[in-house]
Amino acid sequence: MDRKTGQCLNTFQGHKNESYRCRSVLDPKEESVILGDEDGRVWAWDLVTAASLTSDLPPTAHEKVILWTEHHPVADNQLLTASADGTIVLWGSGESS
Numbered sequence: 001m002d003r004k005t006g007q008c009l010n011t012f013q014g015h016k017n018e019s020y021r022c023r024s025v026l027d028p029k030e031e032s033v034i035l036g037d038e039d040g041r042v043w044a045w046d047l048v049t050a051a052s053l054t055s056d057l058p059p060t061a062h063e064k065v066i067l068w069t070e071h072h073p074v075a076d077n078q079l080l081t082a083s084a085d086g087t088i089v090l091w092g093s094g095e096s097s
Contacts, residue, residue: 010047010048010049010050011050012033012035012043012045012050013050013052014043014052014056014057015035015037015039015041015043016037016038016039016041017035017037017038018038019038020038020065020067020084021067022035022036022037022038022065022066022067022069023035023036023067023068023069023070024069025069025070025071025079026047027071027076028071028076029076030047031046031047031048032044032045032046032047032053033045033047034069034071034079035066035069036061036062036065036066036067036068036069036081036083037065037066038065038066039060039065040060040061040062040063040064040065040066040083040085041057041058041059041060041061041066042054042058042061042066042069042079042081042091043058061081061083061089062081062083062085062087062089063083063085063087064083064084064085065083065084066081066082066083067082067083067084068080068081068082069081069082072090072092075092077092078090078091078092079091079092
C-alpha cells in the first residue's frame with residue numbers, strides 16, 4: 001500500500017486466507033513477502049512484482065493454519081512458523097548468509 005495515497009500497489013495470490021489472520025513478514029532485505037496460510041503451506045512472493053517465489057502449490061508445512069511467520073532477528077536465513085496444530089517450526093540453517 002502506498003504510504004501517501006493509500007493505493008494498493010500489489011496483490012499476492014495463491015494462498016488460502018479466509019477465516020484467520022495469518023501474519024506475513026518481509027525478508028530481512030525487504031525484497032520478498034512470506035506468509036503461512038490456512039492450509040498449512042508457506043508462500044513467498046517478490047515484493048515489487050508479486051511473482052511467486054514458491055512452486056505452484058507449496059508442500060504442506062503444518063497440519064493446520066499457520067498463524068505466525070517470523071524471521072530470526074540476526075540469522076537472516078532462518079524463518080519460524082507457528083501453527084494452530086500446536087507446533088512451531090524453525091526453518092533454515094544455523095549459519096547467517
